[in-house]
Amino acid sequence: MSSKAKEETPKAATGTITMDEIWVQGGRRLSGSVAAGGSKNATLPVLAATLLAPGVYHFTNVPVLKDISTMLQMLARFGVTSRRTDAHSIEIDTRNQKNAEAPYELVKTMRASIYVLGPLLARYGEARVSLPGGCAWGPRPVDLHIKGMEALGAVVDIDHGYIVAKADSLRGSTVSFDISSVGATGNILMAAATAAGETVIENAASEPEITALAEFLVAMGARIEGLGSPRLVVKGVPELHPADAAMIPDRIEAGTLLAAAAITGGDVEVTNVDPSHLGAVLTKFEAAGSSVERADRSVRVRAPERPEAIAVTTQPYPGFPTDMQAQFMALLSVGDGASSIVDTIYTDRFTHVAELERLGADIRVEGNTAFVQGVESLSGAPVMATDLRASAALILAGLIAGGETRVSRVYHLDRGYERLEEKLSALGASIRRVRR
Numbered sequence: 001m002s003s004k005a006k007e008e009t010p011k012a013a014t015g016t017i018t019m020d021e022i023w024v025q026g027g028r029r030l031s032g033s034v035a036a037g038g039s040k041n042a043t044l045p046v047l048a049a050t051l052l053a054p055g056v057y058h059f060t061n062v063p064v065l066k067d068i069s070t071m072l073q074m075l076a077r078f079g080v081t082s083r084r085t086d087a088h089s090i091e092i093d094t095r096n097q098k099n100a101e102a103p104y105e106l107v108k109t110m111r112a113s114i115y116v117l118g119p120l121l122a123r124y125g126e127a128r129v130s131l132p133g134g135c136a137w138g139p140r141p142v143d144l145h146i147k148g149m150e151a152l153g154a155v156v157d158i159d160h161g162y163i164v165a166k167a168d169s170l171r172g173s174t175v176s177f178d179i180s181s182v183g184a185t186g187n188i189l190m191a192a193a194t195a196a197g198e199t200v201i202e203n204a205a206s207e208p209e210i211t212a213l214a215e216f217l218v219a220m221g222a223r224i225e226g227l228g229s230p231r232l233v234v235k236g237v238p239e240l241h242p243a244d245a246a247m248i249p250d251r252i253e254a255g256t257l258l259a260a261a262a263i264t265g266g267d268v269e270v271t272n273v274d275p276s277h278l279g280a281v282l283t284k285f286e287a288a289g290s291s292v293e294r295a296d297r298s299v300r301v302r303a304p305e306r307p308e309a310i311a312v313t314t315q316p317y318p319g320f321p322t323d324m325q326a327q328f329m330a331l332l333s334v335g336d337g338a339s340s341i342v343d344t345i346y347t348d349r350f351t352h353v354a355e356l357e358r359l360g361a362d363i364r365v366e367g368n369t370a371f372v373q374g375v376e377s378l379s380g381a382p383v384m385a386t387d388l389r390a391s392a393a394l395i396l397a398g399l400i401a402g403g404e405t406r407v408s409r410v411y412h413l414d415r416g417y418e419r420l421e422e423k424l425s426a427l428g429a430s431i432r433r434v435r436r
């Protein structure tokens with residue numbers, strides 16, 4: 001690791017949990033230009049995919065996040081070594097890889113650890129991966145991952161909290177999902193890449209992160225058709241080889257930075273982003289009264305003093321992402337009128353509501369719908385982050401709340417945002433991290 005990278009290593013890169021807080025002084029209108037980083041949700045499955053073939057991999061535009069270091073810790077359990085070659089580049093070496101168990105103590109900290117299931121089964125014919133368990137907003141089953149492995153011919157049991165999957169050899173098959181799952185689509189793609197014959201995934205997830213994973217697998221020698229569509233066809237190949245890749249931009253981080261403009265009546269440009277990945281989000285910013293300029297690799301939002309009230313319903317991509325739901329709830333909490341937010345992906349992803357109400361928001365939840373009555377203003381208070389996107393929403397609300405908002409448990413934030421407070425500060429926010 002170069003001396004510069006060593007100096008700047010934030011706690012996020014070391015995987016330690018911090019009890020830091022972020023304190024925001026509200027009332028500043030944000031303006032300026034800021035770059036989005038690489039995508040967390042694109043990097044995680046690509047890192048897991050390195051288990052499919054021995055060799056050395058080079059990845060660029062890799063964000064410095066707690067979840068990335070958790071996945072690197074997971075890979076290390078399989079004898080995989082990794083090193084940062086600069087702040088946002090990683091070298092992965094899988095030449096001394098061996099099969100092992102994906103332990104509960106790691107999987108419980110990050111559900112995406114389950115992405116090792118498909119690659120291990122494909123590589124070794126056997127995988128032992130801890131069940132992730134629940135999360136802040138209730139049960140998050142993995143039945144579709146298991147269904148997918150079984151469709152490819154694996155025998156899967158649950159043993160003392162572990163998924164135990166075995167297969168002498170995997171063979172192609174058709175897997176059709178009732179609901180579109182990002183994680184299960186990714187796992188099946190990785191398992192099917194070297195399975196005998198053809199696999200068809202119907203109602204596959206088509207999130208940009210899945211398309212990026214498929215493109216990476218193709219670079220490793222896989223044969224996959226239908227990229228970007230809900231029907232993926234994988235023609236199994238005997239073996240794969242290492243490949244290099246640049247991570248796609250983080251559309252959710254970019255959406256969050258643009259929401260900071262929208263909520264403060266600001267004028268912000270986000271660069272290093274693919275506007276086509278944010279289609280539904282940008283349309284909602286426009287519906288809420290902002291003017292949106294889309295360029296090749298950047299987006300600019302110029303917002304009115306107060307957003308208009310709108311209706312939002314989350315959907316699988318290319319619909320409105322559930323990972324932007326909390327941020328829009330913060331925005332609409334000061335909207336001019338009554339808004340509604342329906343989350344069809346996680347019907348109980350509303351742990352941020354009570355904390356926004358502490359800042360003076362007026363929100364009523366019925367089933368998977370939040371009715372948000374816009375208020376004139378919010379007032380700063382101590383609030384507690386409950387999960388990754390909820391923590392971003394509380395910081396956004398703090399940007400306009402009168403006085404100071406102190407957000408605790410920001411270790412949630414560090415899982416998916418690299419130095420968000422510094423990026424917002426560069427746009428004119430009065431915000432700082434208080435080390436604890």
Ligand code: EPZ
Nearest residue numbers: 041112140141142143144145180181182183184323345346
């Ligand atoms: C991915 O999670 C993202 N995580 C999530 O982002 C995101 O919220 C989610 O997709 C939906 O867009 C990563 O990419 C690492 P799913 P994933 O399988 O793969 C149900 C963030 O903030 N389901 O698409 O776990 C599930 O309960 C995170 O960065 C089953 O029923 O999501 C949900 O209702 C949070 N059985 C729906 O499908 C299964 O086996 C979609 O889940 C799998 C999923």
